[in-house]
Amino acid sequence: MPPAALTLAMEVNQALPAFLLCSTLLVIKMYVVAIITGQVRLRKKAFANPEDALRHGGPQYCRSDPLVERCLRAHRNDMETIYPFLFLGLVYSFLGPNPSIARAHFLLFFLGRVAHTVAYLGELPAPSRSLAYTLAQLPCASMALQILWEAARRL
Amino acid sequence: MPPAALTLAMEVNQALPAFLLCSTLLVIKMYVVAIITGQVRLRKKAFANPEDALRHGGPQYCRSDPLVERCLRAHRNDMETIYPFLFLGLVYSFLGPNPSIARAHFLLFFLGRVAHTVAYLGELPAPSRSLAYTLAQLPCASMALQILWEAARRL
Amino acid sequence: MPPAALTLAMEVNQALPAFLLCSTLLVIKMYVVAIITGQVRLRKKAFANPEDALRHGGPQYCRSDPLVERCLRAHRNDMETIYPFLFLGLVYSFLGPNPSIARAHFLLFFLGRVAHTVAYLGELPAPSRSLAYTLAQLPCASMALQILWEAARRL
Numbered sequence: 001m002p003p004a005a006l007t008l009a010m011e012v013n014q015a016l017p018a019f020l021l022c023s024t025l026l027v028i029k030m031y032v033v034a035i036i037t038g039q040v041r042l043r044k045k046a047f048a049n050p051e052d053a054l055r056h057g058g059p060q061y062c063r064s065d066p067l068v069e070r071c072l073r074a075h076r077n078d079m080e081t082i083y084p085f086l087f088l089g090l091v092y093s094f095l096g097p098n099p100s101i102a103r104a105h106f107l108l109f110f111l112g113r114v115a116h117t118v119a120y121l122g123e124l125p126a127p128s129r130s131l132a133y134t135l136a137q138l139p140c141a142s143m144a145l146q147i148l149w150e151a152a153r154r155l
Numbered sequence: 156m157p158p159a160a161l162t163l164a165m166e167v168n169q170a171l172p173a174f175l176l177c178s179t180l181l182v183i184k185m186y187v188v189a190i191i192t193g194q195v196r197l198r199k200k201a202f203a204n205p206e207d208a209l210r211h212g213g214p215q216y217c218r219s220d221p222l223v224e225r226c227l228r229a230h231r232n233d234m235e236t237i238y239p240f241l242f243l244g245l246v247y248s249f250l251g252p253n254p255s256i257a258r259a260h261f262l263l264f265f266l267g268r269v270a271h272t273v274a275y276l277g278e279l280p281a282p283s284r285s286l287a288y289t290l291a292q293l294p295c296a297s298m299a300l301q302i303l304w305e306a307a308r309r310l
Numbered sequence: 311m312p313p314a315a316l317t318l319a320m321e322v323n324q325a326l327p328a329f330l331l332c333s334t335l336l337v338i339k340m341y342v343v344a345i346i347t348g349q350v351r352l353r354k355k356a357f358a359n360p361e362d363a364l365r366h367g368g369p370q371y372c373r374s375d376p377l378v379e380r381c382l383r384a385h386r387n388d389m390e391t392i393y394p395f396l397f398l399g400l401v402y403s404f405l406g407p408n409p410s411i412a413r414a415h416f417l418l419f420f421l422g423r424v425a426h427t428v429a430y431l432g433e434l435p436a437p438s439r440s441l442a443y444t445l446a447q448l449p450c451a452s453m454a455l456q457i458l459w460e461a462a463r464r465l
Contacts, residue, residue: 001156001311001315001316001318001319001322001323001404002322002323002406003319003322003323003324003325003326003404003406003407004404004405004406005156005319005404006156006401006404006405006460007404007405007406007460008156009156009158009160010460010461010464011464012156012157012158013156013157013158014158015158016158016461017460017461017462017464017465018461018465020401020457020458020460020461021458021461021462021465023397024398024401024454024457024458024461025458027394027397027398027454028451028454028458030390030394031394031447031450031451031454034390048383049380049383049433049436049439050433051433051434051435051436051439052436052440054435054436055435055436055437056436070204073203073204075390079234079389079390079393080185080189080230080234083234083238083393084182084185084186086397087178087182087241087245088179088182090397091161091175091179094156094158094159094160094161094162095159095161095162096157096158096159096162097158123204123205123206124206125206125209125210126204126206126207126209126210126211127210129204129206130207137186140186141183141186144179144182144183144186147175147179148175148176148179148180148183150161150162150165150172150175151165151171151172151173151175151176151179152172152176154165154166154172155172155173155176156311160311161311163311164311164313164315167312167313168311168312168313169313170313171313225359228358228359234389235340235344235385235389238389238393239337239340239341242333242337242396242400243334243337246316246330246334249311249313249314249315249316249317250314250316250317251312251313251314251317252313278359278360278361279361280361280364280365281359281361281362281364281365281366282365284359284361285362292341295341296338296341299334299337299338299341302330302334303330303331303334303335303338305316305317305320305327305330306320306326306327306328306330306331306334307327307331309320309321309327310327310328310331
């Protein structure tokens, strides 16, 4: 493998650029949720650590807050779903999938996860968040089954 | 790298199909823990978000529950251990390991993590859960040290 | 790809050994945080599960503890930052980056995350922990943008 193996692979593997785009945008989306959490902590004066509370007004601000908890749950749900996608999508991209079908998988996951974050942080009425979650899990289940199939028959 | 690079690699790399099988089955196992958590929330009427509680009976059901907390801890422990395995196992599989030894690593981790989930959700007496955890960490430590060794001597 | 594809790749890709070293050391660092958490639970007699408390003195030890919570927050922050690095760094290493610049990225992230753990567990005054966090996120943002750039132009 040459040092630019992925750059070269993107020229012949049409699934790969779509995967790298969707996955990296979702990682950046997670970074944005982390930044929002920090901003909400500052605005609501609700810190998890005494040393942070001391710097921002006093020890009474070491406390929990419903909106901070919501941000943390949104971020945790991202870790439960986006991290497996990084793995499954990378492996799936190198199993020679049909490029259009692969792109549809990545796009569905991407849109589902963006909708999930909007529904979570925007406190949209149920079941919008659950629907977005389920929608995004479908391509993951599909990719997982295809990887299992390819791996099991070569054991 | 051709679009089906991993499909081709599985023909000559006997460690790879075993890794992809174990890792993908464990990702699916994590998805199952997430589904169980959702079912327990519905059965115990214990929701983390007011909008979910409102849809399922009223705001009084936005509350915590010991069994839901247990599911969340099991899932979190999976994130602390299975995600690093996805990385370490993939890298290790391409360092040319002895196929039988590699398969033993993956199988030990797989069985340890399945036992961990069974012990956690089944509330088995201590130290069954800790033993399963430790058992699964052994092949991870072994793979990490082998990666370090190969990387450090090529710096 | 031969079974030792990464071993061979390390001979020609000078970014790769540095990435594998930094990433694997950080995974080991996370394992150490998990071990510290377990030790603090034993020392403070503060367990998350009734079955663990029963084994270590009685049901009254199923309780939370500020230092245990701190360890859990440090570990969670690692999951929010180190896991994306494993993905971004691996992809970036195969985009043919300048070896010196790539090594500077990995080293900055590595030092930032070690400093973050020291600041968190050592309860150093703010904003030392936040500074370490921000420092480590800079190379991640840089790698994410470079991956986006390479992927978007090949869509």
